[in-house]
Amino acid sequence: MSQATLPRDDKCNGWYQLLDAPAPARRLNSSESADWLVIGAGFTGLAAARRVAELRPHDRVVLLEALRVGQGASGRNTGFVIDLPHKRDLEGDDLAHKQKVLSLNRAAVDDLETLVRRHRIDCGWSRAGKYQGAVGERGLQYLDHYETLLKEFDYPYRRLARDELAPILGTRHYAGAIYTANTALMQPAALVRGLGETLPGNVELYEHTPVVTLARSAGQWCATTPEGEVRATRLLLGSNIYAREFGFLKHRMLPVMTFASMTCALNDEEMALFSTAPHHFGLTPADHAGTTVRLTPDRRLIIRNQYRFVPRYHDDLAERTRIRKGHRDSFEARYPSLAHVPFEATWGGACGLSRNYTAFFGRVGDAAWMSGVHQSVGAARGTISGKLLAELATGEDSDQLADMLAISGRPAINPPEPFLSLGVKARMKQAAWASRSEM
Ligand SMILES: Cc1cc2nc3c(=O)[nH]c(=O)nc-3n(C[C@H](O)[C@H](O)[C@H](O)COP(=O)(O)OP(=O)(O)OC[C@H]3O[C@@H](n4cnc5c(N)ncnc54)[C@H](O)[C@@H]3O)c2cc1C
Secondary structure (H helix, E strand, O other): OOOOOOOOOOOOOHHHHOOOOOOOOOOOOOEEEEEEEEEOOOHHHHHHHHHHHHHOOOOOEEEEOOOOOOOOHHHOOOOEEOOOOOHHHOOOOOHHHHHHHHHHHHHHHHHHHHHHHHOOOOOOOEOOOEEEEEOOHHHHHHHHHHHHHHHHOOOOOEEEEHHHHHHHHOOOOOOEEEEEOOOEEOOHHHHHHHHHHOOOOOEEEEOOOOOOEEEEEOOEEEEEEOOEEEEEEEEEEOOHHHHHHHOOOOOOOEEEEEEEEEEOOOOHHHHOOOOOOOOOEEEEEOOOOOOEEEEOOOOOEEEEEEEEEOOOOOOOHHHHHHHHHHHHHHHHHHOHHHOOOOEEEEEEEEEEEOOOOOOEEEEEEOOEEEEEOOOOOHHHHHHHHHHHHHHHHHOOOOHHHHHHHHHOOOOOOOOOOOHHHHHHHHHHHHHHHHOHHHO
16 A cells, blocks of 8 residues: 655645635544545535535544645635536537536536525625637637537627727737626635535544545545544545545546736726726636636736646746746736736646546445546536535435536546656647747
């Protein structure tokens, strides 16, 4: 049984730095038994733990998180909870598939909104919608294609030209965009911390408690942590890409990082660029390899772009300097009059992709279930699939679960090393080069 490579916090997450210091972590320092063990407290693990606890109110659920809640990828993203199907789920002519993905993602947005309202989670939650933005000719071609796809399944949208976009986005950089209304925007570290703080009473959350080894013996799962262990009848994996460390989907996930930088809060004069209400927005790139931009309700601009293949789940500091420089270039190209505004933080997060853009949802072993590989859109997909994973594992039956099973597939198997690293790196370089005008 090998020791897992564990998540680590680089202390760079700009969202997390904006939060108050949390209460001290409850760490596991004893030997415990539980009905359910959930590993990982991101969107997936939190939703799975919550749902299983609701369905089995007399069962004991233990949720183990290596870091503090909000320090992992779920607290590091750009805060879009997107209802629309993404990439492969949006392509093709299987309209029934697209409708299922759409209705599941919508259920995720609704579920999160209900929890935010019920527990008054202060995370800047807003149904602001999102812009899909094109900078140049390449982006406009992607936008035309996107428009065709939206029309095909009758999804309402508004197409905007440069002049209409400029007062909203505060820049004339975008040649065009498509606005869709049902995406929610939020502060991800605040949201997941809030979700972790409001779990049902029969969930015990231990933070700073990484699972170091995981084994099955005598019909039980046994997870050892640095100072304790948990024996549980059933296992739900919400550890996403790190599930590889325990041998799950080991050769089917691609560990990649993507990165974001955040400015300090803009002053009144700087905010004058954004003359049209609501004075905050989210924009994703028409060309997927382009740049995501957000203006937050607390007046910060965020730039996200670039991917790196990270077999050990982290990049090095020299690389981070290059990434920050790339963010700076993207920022100043959009906002030349804000060139004096500094970045307060630059961070990255490890996500799981697969070569065939297929997420995984289902059983991975005896009394073990996993949902992961959410292709960089895990806020919605992690939330709904985590909830439905609990339903699958408890034997519940629902239309949502049937839909989730119907849209799930098997991530493609990776070629062996060194071909994998060489291939992924070459593909990323090629995509970055081809999309440089959209960065
Ligand atoms: C910069 C950036 C921007 C992004 N923007 C968006 C966006 O706007 N919208 C969107 O939908 N998605 C976005 N994503 C992707 C999104 O963050 C992920 O898809 C999502 O976080 C996946 O959620 P998850 O719960 O499945 O996995 P994770 O968030 O990775 O959670 C897994 C958890 O498991 C824990 N863990 C792992 N191993 C162990 C262990 N051995 N023991 C205990 N705990 C363990 C980790 O610490 C982690 O907290 C972005 C990602 C990044 C990095």
